[in-house]
Amino acid sequence: MSSETSELTFRPAGPADVPALVALVESAYRGDSSRAGWTTEADLLEGQRTDVEGVTAVIDAPGSRLLLAERDGELLACCQLEHRGERAYFGMFSVRPGQQGGGVGRRVLAEAERVAGAEWGVRELEMTVIEQRAELIAWYERRGYRRTGEFSPFPYGDERFGVPLRPDLRFEKLIKAL
Numbered sequence: 001m002s003s004e005t006s007e008l009t010f011r012p013a014g015p016a017d018v019p020a021l022v023a024l025v026e027s028a029y030r031g032d033s034s035r036a037g038w039t040t041e042a043d044l045l046e047g048q049r050t051d052v053e054g055v056t057a058v059i060d061a062p063g064s065r066l067l068l069a070e071r072d073g074e075l076l077a078c079c080q081l082e083h084r085g086e087r088a089y090f091g092m093f094s095v096r097p098g099q100q101g102g103g104v105g106r107r108v109l110a111e112a113e114r115v116a117g118a119e120w121g122v123r124e125l126e127m128t129v130i131e132q133r134a135e136l137i138a139w140y141e142r143r144g145y146r147r148t149g150e151f152s153p154f155p156y157g158d159e160r161f162g163v164p165l166r167p168d169l170r171f172e173k174l175i176k177a178l
Helices: 015-029 052-060 104-119 134-142
Strands: 009-012 064-071 074-084 087-095 124-130 146-153 170-177
Touching: 015 052, 015 064, 015 074, 015 087, 052 064, 064 104, 074 104, 087 104, 104 124, 124 134, 134 146, 134 170
Parallel strands: 087 124
Antiparallel strands: 009 064, 064 074, 074 087, 124 170, 146 170
């Protein structure tokens, strides 16, 4: 396809990007549209994944960057980077469901690692992944991330992060040396 031969471009998100970003994140993780890709959380969580306030807060936070990946002006993916001293946090990673499995996510992750290491000078990139997402954790492991065995609870009762469909959700921290 000619669209896949066009180069991905990266840029920081701004306030005008918020509505498209909310739609992208929701489409990648929630509801039936998310099932077109492989990163869906629809079997684990219902409700929202993010909202206008959450995305705006990431864009406005000091030491934070919401990175967009576009091809020919079309938003295909995004990720959050947050500078945390010698580490950076990687989150809100979303790839349009129809684009998943074609290398877009690998390229976004590589760009996030480049920004964190080259621009911020951090030594490690960390993230948290829902422990039950074995296929996703394995994808990160193939890209050099290691499971730490450090867990944090899922925010049950805070519907800003979704409505859990099971009682045992928790996050595991993954880290990669840059």
